[in-house]
Amino acid sequence: MSTVEHLDRGPLARDELAAxxxxxxxxxxxxxxxxxxxxxxADHLPAAxxxxxxxxxxxxxxxxxxxxxxxxxxxxxxxxxxxxxxxGASYFHHADSFAMMRGGHLDVCVLGAFQVSGRGDLANWHTxxxxxIPAVGGAMDLATGAKQVFVMMTLFAKDGTPKLVPxxxxxxxxxACVSRLYTDRAVFHIGPEGVTVAETYGTSVAELASRLEVxxxxxxxxxxxxxxxx
Amino acid sequence: xxAVFTDPDEAVAGIAxxxxxLVGGFGLxxxxxxxxxxxxxxxxxxxxxxxxxxxxxxTGLAALLAAGRVRKMICxxxxxxxxxxxDGLYRSGKIxxxxxxxGTLAERMRAAGAGIGAFYCPTGVGTPLxxxxxxxxxxxxxxxxxxxxxxxxxxxxxxxxxxxxxLVYRKTARNFGPVMATxxxxxxxxxxxxxxxxxxxxxxxxxxxxxxxRILDLSATEGNQ
Numbered sequence: 305m306s307t308v309e310h311l312d313r314g315p316l317a318r319d320e321l322a323a324x325x326x327x328x329x330x331x332x333x334x335x336x337x338x339x340x341x342x343x344x345x346a347d348h349l350p351a352a353x354x355x356x357x358x359x360x361x362x363x364x365x366x367x368x369x370x371x372x373x374x375x376x377x378x379x380x381x382x383x384x385x386x387x388x389x390x391x392g393a394s395y396f397h398h399a400d401s402f403a404m405m406r407g408g409h410l411d412v413c414v415l416g417a418f419q420v421s422g423r424g425d426l427a428n429w430h431t432x433x434x435x436x437i438p439a440v441g442g443a444m445d446l447a448t449g450a451k452q453v454f455v456m457m458t459l460f461a462k463d464g465t466p467k468l469v470p471x472x473x474x475x476x477x478x479x480a481c482v483s484r485l486y487t488d489r490a491v492f493h494i495g496p497e498g499v500t501v502a503e504t505y506g507t508s509v510a511e512l513a514s515r516l517e518v519x520x521x522x523x524x525x526x527x528x529x530x531x532x533x534x
Numbered sequence: 535x536x537a538v539f540t541d542p543d544e545a546v547a548g549i550a551x552x553x554x555x556l557v558g559g560f561g562l563x564x565x566x567x568x569x570x571x572x573x574x575x576x577x578x579x580x581x582x583x584x585x586x587x588x589x590x591x592x593t594g595l596a597a598l599l600a601a602g603r604v605r606k607m608i609c610x611x612x613x614x615x616x617x618x619x620x621d622g623l624y625r626s627g628k629i630x631x632x633x634x635x636x637g638t639l640a641e642r643m644r645a646a647g648a649g650i651g652a653f654y655c656p657t658g659v660g661t662p663l664x665x666x667x668x669x670x671x672x673x674x675x676x677x678x679x680x681x682x683x684x685x686x687x688x689x690x691x692x693x694x695x696x697x698x699x700x701l702v703y704r705k706t707a708r709n710f711g712p713v714m715a716t717x718x719x720x721x722x723x724x725x726x727x728x729x730x731x732x733x734x735x736x737x738x739x740x741x742x743x744x745x746x747x748r749i750l751d752l753s754a755t756e757g758n759q
Contacts (some may be wrong), residue, residue, distance in 0.1 A: 360636065361560040366701050378704065379563075379705040379706055380560070384562075384590075396708070397706055397709065397711065399643070399712075402638075402641065403641075405637060406656065410695045440611065440636070442635070444635040444638075444658050445637035445638070510684055524550060
């Protein structure tokens with residue numbers, strides 16, 4: 305597999321990004337989707353994939369959002385929205401739910417982020433602004449515990465500054481925990497060798513390399529390994 | 535021996551000023567609103583409250599905060615779209631806040647209930663929430679030393695109890711209830727109704743009666759469900 309540059313299109317829309325993440329979730333995985341944008345990934349997981357969704361507030365086998373008569377105040381997701389249960393679902397208390405994460409039993413979690421560093425450090429719980437009220441929830445537990453941590457975010461902030469950075473400037477959630485970074489402009493693999501561009505959308509590796517301060521590598525099909533992009 | 539009450543005011547009698555109160559619920563699911571409303575009437579103040587969130591809307595824990603009874607919140611996720619009561623108190627410096635990762639919050643209470651002196655946990659290593667805490671590398675991985683959180687009182691919401699105090703829960707309203715029940719000197723559970731002893735399948739009991747001191751039977755006020 306080599307790096308694919310999709311130059312004939314624009315950046316991924318939010319829904320396309322969710323679909324792109326869903327494509328990389330192995331069938332049969334136990335998966336936790338963080339609150340906010342990651343929740344959209346569920347809409348792109350075919351039932352036949354056998355993926356089982358975990359919600360931190362004590363459930364495996366979480367189904368889609370509840371509507372109308374289905375709404376039950378005792379059945380909510382981590383974002384506190386009403387959801388449904390699928391056949392084979394189970395309920396458990398909070399210490400068990402987080403033991404499941406911390407104990408390495410979840411295959412994948414998908415989280416949003418303010419920043420990710422080239423080493424895979426994650427910052428997603430606190431802007432550090434003096435008037436901000438810190439709220440961590442289960443973010444640190446997920447970042448530390450899941451076997452694979454996928455992050456989905458826009459690659460650039462509204463002011464154009466990159467969110468994939470050499471060092472996070474926001475307070476950290478976890479160290480070297482992110483393995484895959486899914487953005488509107490590119491998909492990155494992050495590991496001990498650094499950051500590798502797997503795919504780009506509406507941009508080239510060269511253009512990304514000029515806008516990011518993180519060294520980028522590309523996938524090289526012929527060598528079966530990756531190499532420096534710039 | 536578990537005492538069963540139908541009067542919420544009797545169920546919360548004797549909670550002292552300065553108590554640490556564990557309050558169940560994740561958002562409003564499992565939040566023991568009947569017990570919290572009674573605690574507001576009872577008047578205990580200068581409380582430290584341990585709960586996942588710091589109140590939603592204007593009911594339950596938010597009402598207790600609004601009444602000015604809480605000196606300190608220990609929680610994982612205070613900031614939410616409907617946490618205006620807490621936000622106002624925090625921004626005006628009227629309440630202390632200790633933020634704890636959600637799993638560590640649960641495990642610190644589990645440790646208290648299980649008689650564990652402290653535990654090493656990988657969550658939060660290298661983050662601001664580990665600052666000043668003892669760390670140790672175990673099997674090549676860094677861990678932070680975390681201490682138990684013990685409550686003087688736990689207020690929890692369950693679905694059904696029996697007269698002995700055994701509890702079952704419903705769906706994701708279970709959340710912190712079973713953990714908090716073990717971690718407090720005085721555990722008070724509100725339930726939608728109470729069945730006779732023997733009326734719960736022993737295989738289905740989630741919180742055994744040994745952890746439960748008082749039950750508030752809401753069926754008189756709610757109607758039988």
